Amino acid sequence: MGKGGRALALTVVLAGALTLPFVLSNFRLFQFTLVFIYSMALLGLNILTGYNGQISLGHSTFYAIGAYTTAIMIDKWTVPYGWTIPVAAILCLVIGVLFGIPAVRLEGLYLALATLALGLALPQILKYFEHWTGGSQGIVLSKPDAPFGLPLTPDQWLYFLSLGLLLLSMALASNLLRGRTGRAIVAIRDNAIAAEVMGINTTLYKSLTFGVSAAYTGVAGALSAITIAFVAPDAFDVFLSITFLVGIVVGGLASVPGVIFGALFIQFVPNYAQDISKAAPWAIYGTVLILMMYVMPRGVWGGLRLVFARLARRPAGTRTVS
C-alpha cells in the first residue's frame, strides 16, 4: 500500500466512524464507545509489553485507578468530569513510575509475577477503603450531557469524546515511538545490555515507559467510568488484565493501529460467545491466545501488513522495525 492508498483507507475508516453515531442504536453506540476506550487501554499496555518488553498481568490496576479517580472526584467533590481525566492521567503516570522503579529490577517472569499479584489483590484493596470507594456497592454516576449546547444525545457525545481522545492518544503514541525515545524503548526490549552499552539509561526509560503506559490505561479507565456511569471493585479483577493481554496479542504486539482490532475482539467476541455458555468466552480467549502465539505472533495487524507487503511485491519485513 503506497502513501496515497494509506491516506485513502484512513479517510474511509474515519468517515465511517463519524457517521456511525447517527445510524446505530444507543446500545450499539455504547459498545463502540467501549471499543475506543479499550483501544486506549490496550495502547497503554502495548507500549509497555509490546514495545518495551515488560510483561504486565496487572494493568487492570491502572484502569481501576483511573476509573476510581474520576468516580470519586465527581461523586465526592462534584468536580466537572472533564477535569477528572487529566487528573487520572497524571495520578496514573506517577503511580506507574513509582511501581516501575522496583519493577526495573525484575526481569520478565518476576515482573509478570509481581504485576499478577497486584492485579489479584486489587479488588480486595478497593473494597477495603469503603469510605472512598463505596465498597462492593461501588459508585453510581450519571452520564454527562453534551457541552456547548451541541445537538447530541449523551451517548453520541461520549462516542465522539472517546473517539477524539483515542485519536489524540494514538497520534501521541506514534510520535513517541517513532523518534529517539521510541528507538530506546524498543532497544531495551530487544537487548537490554546492548542498549545500556549504547548509552541508554535503561532504568529511566523502563520506569518512564511504565508510567506512560499506566497513564494511557488510566485515561481509558476514567473514560469508562464516565461512559458506564458506574464503578465496582469486581469489574477490575485480574481477568480484566488478561483480557487486555488477549487484546494486544490479537491486535498485534508492538503495533499502534492494531489495538483497534484487539479492542473490537475483546468487546464483541465475548458478547456472542456468551450465548453458547457462560464459560465459552474464556475458552475462546485461551484458545485464541495460544493459537495466535503459534501461528500469528504479530497479531491481526502484523498479518494484514504481511498480506499488503506480498501484494505490493515488496519483501515482507522491510518496515517491521516497530
Add this chain to the structure above:
Amino acid sequence: MDTFFQQVISGLATGGIYGSLALALVMIYQATDVVNYAQGEMAMFSTYLAWTMINAGLPYWVAFFATLVLAFVGGVVIERVVIRPVENAPVLTIVMVCIGLLVILRSIAGWIYSYIQKPFPSPFPQKPLQLGALILGAHDVGAIGVTLVVLVFLYVFFRYTPLGLAMRAAAQNPVSSRLVGIRVGWMLALGWGLAALVGAVGGMMVAPIVFLDPNMMAGILIYAFASATLGGFNSPGGAVVGGFIVGVVENLVGTYVKFIGTELKLTVALAMILIVLVVRPSGLFGRVAVHRV
C-alpha cells in the same frame, strides 16, 4: 498464648498446601525455566477429577491415587502438546501460552462442573486432636503430614534414582545431557507430569478447607508464588519452607494486626512478594542467577 500456638499450627497446615504448590512451580521452573501460571488451575482441575471419582462411589484413597496418575499423564500431555512448540520462544510467548492454558482450564471446569461451590471430603477424621491445651484440626495435621511425605518422596527420587539424576542433569545442562544419551525433551515432560502430580496433592488437601470451585486457586496461587519467591525460585526445599513461613505469617498478621484482618489477606501476599523481589530477588535459599552475556 494458646491462640498464638493455635494460629501457628493452622498456619503451618495452610502453609503446607502453599508449599506443595510452590514446590510444583519450582520444579517446573528448575527443569524448564518456565513459571507455570496455570499450575493452580491444573491442581483445581485434578481436584475436580477426584471429586468425580469419589462421587461415583470410589473409596477416597483409590480416587486419590487414581487422580495422581491422571494428573501426571495430563501434565506430560500438556507439556508435549502445548508447551513444546514454544519451548525456545521468548519469555513473553511462554507467559502468554501459560495464561491461555489457565483460562482454558478454568472455563472447561466451569463448563463441566458449573460455578457452584462443592464440598470436598477430607480423608482424615472429623474429631479434632487434643494436645494439652491445644486443639488441632485432624485435617490440618494430616495436610502437614502429606506435604512432608511428598517432599521426602521427591527428595529421594531426585537424589537416589537414575531417572531423578537424569532429570536434574537435563535441567542443568541440556546439551551435555543429550550427548550422554539422556532424552532431554522427555525429561522436561516428566518434570511437568511430576509437578502436576504434586499440584494435585495440594489441590486435594486444600479443597476441604476452601471448597471446590473453578476460582478456588486464584488466591492460593498468589500465596504459592509468594512462597516460591520467598524460598527462592531455584530451591525446592526453600519453596516448602517458604510455604510454611507464608502460611504462619498470613495467619498471625490476620489475627494480630487489626486493620488487615481477613479483608486484606491477598495484599499481605502482594507485599511479601514485592518486598522479597526488591530486597533479595533470589529468595532466602535461592542462588543468584548469573547470565552469560
